Amino acid sequence: MITKHITEVTTRFNPFTKPSKTCRVFLAHLPANARTTMKINTTVLNRDSQEPSFLALKFNVLVEDGKEMQLDTEKLNINDVVEEVDRHSRVLNRQADLAGN
DSSP, X not given: OOOTTEEEEEEEEOTTSGGGHHHHHHHHHSOTTHHHHSEEEEEEOOTTOOOOXXXXXXXXXXXXXOOEEEEOTTXXXXXXXXXXXXXHHHHHHHHHHHHTX
């Protein structure tokens, strides 16, 4: 997974439900130095909570487009999430290459 352009990750999930697996695995896919390169906000809900889990990503505002992604982890599995993040990151890599950065 290409995480070079991600500046902020926000997750909210109930670890006792099946749909929260996508959020937990996404956090596990982040590199070891992720806390130094991006802001990570994680909210763990109570066992009784009925709030849906979600994943929100922000991309670099200064150099790139500053896009914000809100991904519904109730419907998407980890492969779909990684594919969406990689697709946008590849576009940003291409733009940076064309700009000469």
